[in-house]
Amino acid sequence: MAVNDIDEQIIQLCSREGDVDKGFDLLMKTYGRRLYQYIRRLVVGEQDAEDVLQDTLIDVFRAIDSFRGDSRLYTWLHTIATRQCLKFYRQKKLVLKGFDDEGQWLAQTLYAENSMKAETILLKFHEAILLLPEKQRLVFNMRYFDELSYEEISSITGSSVSSLKTNYHYAFERLKKQLSHEG
Amino acid sequence: MKDNMEEREDYLKRHSPYQVNGEQWEAMQQRLKAGVLADRAQQAPPRSKRLMPRLAAGMASGIALILSIYVVQQQNGPHTATPARQLSPEQQLDKAISSLSDAELSWIHQLNEEELAEAGESSEN
Missing domain, CATH: 1.10.10.10 (Winged helix-like DNA-binding domain superfamily/Winged helix DNA-binding domain)
Structure with missing residues (x-):
């Protein structure tokens, strides 16, 4: 079973028909700090990490309805966060010599x-x-x-x-x- | 030496130079939540986005129609048959005649004949 009870609750609350406010709080309480630390270790800067986490969470809330539960929710969050970190590297390469x-x-x-x-x-x-x-x-x-x-x-x-x-x-x-x- | 390495590894795994304190974390979460809520509001389903102006326009025209009927009723009373003031005098007369009974009609004929006789007499004089 890839998705546990907490994950189920988060998915339900964060969906379009759910309660985003409560969903956000539960998501952050469960995975927020780990997700932030993961991003921070990759992009280092405090403000950069917040920006990347913001983009990650926006992507998560946009796509949560399409999450099929094939993996753990945290693995899925990691996938989106990693994509955003790699995007951050690419953008920095473009603007910073x-x-x-x-x-x-x-x-x-x-x-x-x-x-x-x-x-x-x-x-x-x-x-x-x-x-x-x-x-x-x-x-x-x-x-x-x-x-x-x-x-x-x-x-x-x-x-x-x-x-x-x-x-x-x-x-x-x-x-x-x-x-x-x-x- | 091995224990020392393991202790060090454990320390490195459990500690981070990227810690944020509780207050900073709370404030950051509020900013992040505001960003997510704003994006969710912008991402409202396209179907309702398309329907909203039409729905609003329909509601507005419906309200305007009800208001105009109300105003007309206030000024003219409830709507019945075609208002008399819209008929010409001839139409009004026809309408009035057609609504009379046979007895009323024969009385009017008689009245007219008497008037005509009186008129003839006076013109002869």
């Missing part, structure tokens, strides 16, 4: 917004994630932090499970090496 090397640009934003707040080891770890190639960055975030299965990540990204496993392995090894140098 420095975004050609998106990892560096994102890492700079990380330090600019966290000058005194987070611990160095935490910042170094997230900097290393941002410096991963785009595909590895996506897979690592979904697998490591959100603990999605390879099958779920495959349905989100359209990549094969074996390719995702390889990407995750490379990403993990790279981060481990980097952190052991730091430690």
Whole structure:
């Protein structure tokens, strides 16, 4: 069973005939923070993350009537959020010259917004994630932090499970090496 | 060394440099909700979008018709047969004659004949 009771309630309330107000509150209470953290880890900037989350939620509410329950609701939310994050990267590449090397640009934003707040080891770890190639960055975030299965990540990204496993392995090894140098 | 690595990994997984406090999160949710509600309002079903102007126009013309009937009734009383003032004097006379009984008609004939006789007498004099 892909859709549980809470998901069922969210889908019903968020549909065109439902109570959007209550539906929004339940959706955010259940998945809001996780969804925000996922987007924030990919786009880094606080305002950018809010903008991307807004676009994600608008897409979710527009398309919720067509959600057939083939996957968990959270996986479906992830699919829309990932699409919006990739759109964000494409838009930044178009308007920002420095975004050609998106990892560096994102890492700079990380330090600019966290000058005194987070611990160095935490910042170094997230900097290393941002410096991963785009595909590895996506897979690592979904697998490591959100603990999605390879099958779920495959349905989100359209990549094969074996390719995702390889990407995750490379990403993990790279981060481990980097952190052991730091430690 | 292994424990140290595991502890560190656990720490890195459970902590984030991207935390927002409760107040910020509440405020952000309100902004996001406003955005979603505004979009939902804009995305009202196209069918009702098309029907609304027609429905509104129909309702407006219906109300105008009812009001105009009301005003006419207030001025002229309830609508019955064709109002007399719209008939010519000849039509009014025909209508009045046709509504008379036979007895009334013979009385009028008699009256007319007497008047004509009186008129003849006076003209002879």
